[in-house]
Amino acid sequence: MNKKEKIRKLLNKNGSESEPFFFMISYDLTKYEIIKLNQLPKDINFELSDDKSIFSSKKIGIEKFPLDFKSYKIAFDKIQKNIKEGNSYLLNLTIKTKIDIKLSLDEIYKYAKSKFKLKYKDEFVCFSPEKFVDIENNKIFTYPMKGTIDANIEDAQKKILANKKEMAEHTMVVDLLRNDLSIVSSKVRVEKFRYCEKISAGKKDLLQVSSKIKGELNSDWKSKIGDILTSLLPAGSITGTPKIKTVEILKDVEKYDRDYYTGIAGIFDGENLYSFVLIRFIEKIQNELYYKSGGGITCDSDAILEYKEALDKIYIPT
Numbered sequence: 001m002n003k004k005e006k007i008r009k010l011l012n013k014n015g016s017e018s019e020p021f022f023f024m025i026s027y028d029l030t031k032y033e034i035i036k037l038n039q040l041p042k043d044i045n046f047e048l049s050d051d052k053s054i055f056s057s058k059k060i061g062i063e064k065f066p067l068d069f070k071s072y073k074i075a076f077d078k079i080q081k082n083i084k085e086g087n088s089y090l091l092n093l094t095i096k097t098k099i100d101i102k103l104s105l106d107e108i109y110k111y112a113k114s115k116f117k118l119k120y121k122d123e124f125v126c127f128s129p130e131k132f133v134d135i136e137n138n139k140i141f142t143y144p145m146k147g148t149i150d151a152n153i154e155d156a157q158k159k160i161l162a163n164k165k166e167m168a169e170h171t172m173v174v175d176l177l178r179n180d181l182s183i184v185s186s187k188v189r190v191e192k193f194r195y196c197e198k199i200s201a202g203k204k205d206l207l208q209v210s211s212k213i214k215g216e217l218n219s220d221w222k223s224k225i226g227d228i229l230t231s232l233l234p235a236g237s238i239t240g241t242p243k244i245k246t247v248e249i250l251k252d253v254e255k256y257d258r259d260y261y262t263g264i265a266g267i268f269d270g271e272n273l274y275s276f277v278l279i280r281f282i283e284k285i286q287n288e289l290y291y292k293s294g295g296g297i298t299c300d301s302d303a304i305l306e307y308k309e310a311l312d313k314i315y316i317p318t
């Protein structure tokens with residue numbers, strides 16, 4: 001049985017037992033943890049919050065040792081070639097940046113302020129602003145986030161909402177996720193289109209644009225959590241579209257393993273399910289720390305600006 005199938009069956013089984021459990025799944029669905037909440041080991045910590053006021057402008061400085069622009073540009077150019085050939089029209093290109101910070105993963109987890117947090121053993125810490133799906137009262141919701149602007153630019157919100165490239169990019173992700181939700185649910189509707197949220201990002205504050213999409217599930221969805229999640233993964237907002245071909249291209253151009261970065265984590269509380277995308281992510285690899293980050297590329301993208309955006313996302317909100 002392959003790993004995806006194993007994950008699907010385990011989630012279905014855990015859901016049908018109606019007991020609360022935690023889950024985390026890697027980007028390529030080869031790694032996972034599915035653990036009953038009352039058996040969660042001490043070295044796995046997480047927090048999920050819906051508190052909109054979680055926002056802070058205190059900064060922790062991070063020294064960055066980024067991939068050189070030339071290497072980024074090679075990947076970027078390959079992506080543009082694929083877009084011109086019609087293989088994809090939106091790809092989320094991500095990079096791994098070595099960082100230096102005088103804090104342990106435990107301390108980062110403790111200090112980072114974010115809606116969603118996860119620390120996994122001494123392996124990684126994630127402080128994500130991005131929901132994946134929520135399931136409440138037989139309804140499934142997803143909240144794709146696409147579009148980032150420096151919040152301190154004058155009229156930042158107005159500018160990003162009026163920007164045609166941002167609009168096109170966001171619409172593509174909403175289309176993809178509407179389609180994904182239609183695989184697992186019915187009566188899919190976009191409930192909110194392009195709303196802005198402010199996020200503290202090191203020396204900068206960022207505005208991120210999201211949408212809210214809703215679908216209806218059958219009342220037996222708890223025994224199908226595995227079918228639902230494995231059909232939706234990897235999350236469209238961190239791949240691009242069309243998904244299968246785009247994932248293939250990313251495998252070729254990204255010269256590192258995403259691992260749990262851009263995967264998902266969440267809980268089933270016995271009644272409802274809440275999950276988030278594993279972005280804003282620091283990983284310990286052989287005693288060095290790496291920050292994984294990226295952004296969406298379209299035919300209109302500028303390589304320097306995209307490179308800058310991926311590096312701007314390297315921050316710890318405190």
Ligand SMILES: C=C(O[C@@H]1C=C(C(=O)O)C=C[C@H]1O)C(=O)O
Pocket residue numbers: 092094130145146147148237238279280292293294295296313
């Ligand atoms: C992949 C990342 O971000 C993704 C890309 C975004 C964008 O292009 O605006 C926003 C949120 C994420 O879905 C990341 O932050 O590492």
